[in-house]
Amino acid sequence: MIRYLIIDDEPLARDELSYLMQDEPDFECIGMASNAIEALSLINKLKPDLIFLDIQMPKITGLELAAMLDELHLPRIVFVTAYDEFAVKAFEEKAFDYILKPIAGARLQQTLTRLRQDCAPKAVNFDATEQLTVLPCYYQQTIRLIALNEVEYVLSDHCGIHVITACGQSHTQLTLKTLEQKTPLLRCHRQYLIAEHAIKEIQLHDNGNADIITPSGHKVPVSRRYLKGIKQHFGLQ
Numbered sequence: 001m002i003r004y005l006i007i008d009d010e011p012l013a014r015d016e017l018s019y020l021m022q023d024e025p026d027f028e029c030i031g032m033a034s035n036a037i038e039a040l041s042l043i044n045k046l047k048p049d050l051i052f053l054d055i056q057m058p059k060i061t062g063l064e065l066a067a068m069l070d071e072l073h074l075p076r077i078v079f080v081t082a083y084d085e086f087a088v089k090a091f092e093e094k095a096f097d098y099i100l101k102p103i104a105g106a107r108l109q110q111t112l113t114r115l116r117q118d119c120a121p122k123a124v125n126f127d128a129t130e131q132l133t134v135l136p137c138y139y140q141q142t143i144r145l146i147a148l149n150e151v152e153y154v155l156s157d158h159c160g161i162h163v164i165t166a167c168g169q170s171h172t173q174l175t176l177k178t179l180e181q182k183t184p185l186l187r188c189h190r191q192y193l194i195a196e197h198a199i200k201e202i203q204l205h206d207n208g209n210a211d212i213i214t215p216s217g218h219k220v221p222v223s224r225r226y227l228k229g230i231k232q233h234f235g236l237q
Contacts, residue, residue, distance in 0.1 A: 001159055002119050005046070006032045007039040007062070008054035008080065013101065017052055017080065020108055026116065026158040036060035040068060048075045050096075050115060055081040066095075076118065078111055116158050132182045137163050137170035144170055148183055152198035152214045156191045166216040188212060188222045188230055202230070 004027060008014045014032050021027055030046050033039035035057055043051065055062040066077055076096040084100055096118070097111045134145040146163055155162045156176050163170050176193060179185055185193035198214040205211070208224035222230060231237065 001157070001162075002027045002050055002115060003030045003046070003048045004028070004050035004052060005030060005039065005042055005048045005075075006052045007034075007036075007057075007065075008032075008052075009034050009057045010054070013054065013080070017103060020103060020105060024112060027112070036062070036065040036068075039065060043069065043075065047073060049119060050076045050078065052078050052080050055079055056083065076115065078115075119159050132174075132179075135163055135172055135174065135179075135183075137172045139168075139170040146170065148185075148195070149197065151185070151195050152216060152218060153188075153195065153212075153220050154179055154185060154193040164218065166214075186230060186233060188220060188226050190223065190225075192220055194220055194230075196233070199230075 004021075006014050006017050006029065008017070011034070014034075018029060018032075021029060027050075030048060031042045033042055037060065039051070039053075042048075053062040053066065057065075062079060062081070069075075078097045078099060079095050080099050080101060080103065082101040097114065099107055099111060132148070134147050135151065137144045137146050146165060150165045150167075151163055152166060153164050154172075154176065155164060160171050161174060161176060161179075163172050176187075176191075179193055180187055183193075185195055188194045194212055194214075198220075199212050200215050201213045202222065203211045203213065208227065210222040210227050210230075212220040212222055212230075214220065
């Protein structure tokens with residue numbers, strides 16, 4: 001999931017961009033700000049992956065705000081403005097992209113495609129005989145080594161591979177295929193692996209699919225293709 005902020009002093013502009021982004025399930029809006037002071041506080045607190053940043057704002061412009069940000073924790077910056085005269089200056093301030101108002105849907109999609117590619121973790125290859133006992137994961141600016149007995153399930157989406165525990169979510173550079181080969185995690189869906197200890201109950205559906213309920217209350221889908229294997233793992237028909 002790519003977490004983003006919308007920073008613009010015009011309410012209609014914020015609403016328009018929010019509307020255009022509402023059908024992008026792999027992007028999550030975690031806040032909005034109407035000026036640079038509000039924005040700086042939210043950026044430092046929430047540490048977004050991305051900010052959509054208006055350039056012309058009162059008192060402190062978007063360009064000035066970008067210059068204030070910590071380069072070690074710099075989110076991707078997409079400048080949004082009605083004036084193309086700021087383009088060169090915007091890219092001097094480490095802009096990921098630059099979009100003119102009014103925002104065209106096709107132009108926004110070009111930016112989102114590039115963002116997905118830039119955010120997607122690169123796969124890491126391991127020796128085929130090595131079995132994993134911990135999963136190296138990333139959470140914001142921290143590397144975590146998560147023990148397999150803490151993992152409930154693993155999910156793949158457009159942004160990469162997410163490791164879910166009872167306490168939260170991290171992401172890893174390991175692929176689902178690697179995890180399936182090198183851990184006891186069970187395939188239950190094209191996009192999901194489940195830990196045996198996390199299967200509290202299996203809710204069967206009339207269409208041949210099912211849902212697994214984990215001890216922490218998560219619901220994990222089981223597709224018809226993999227349901228038989230899950231049943232056989234527990235000696236069920």
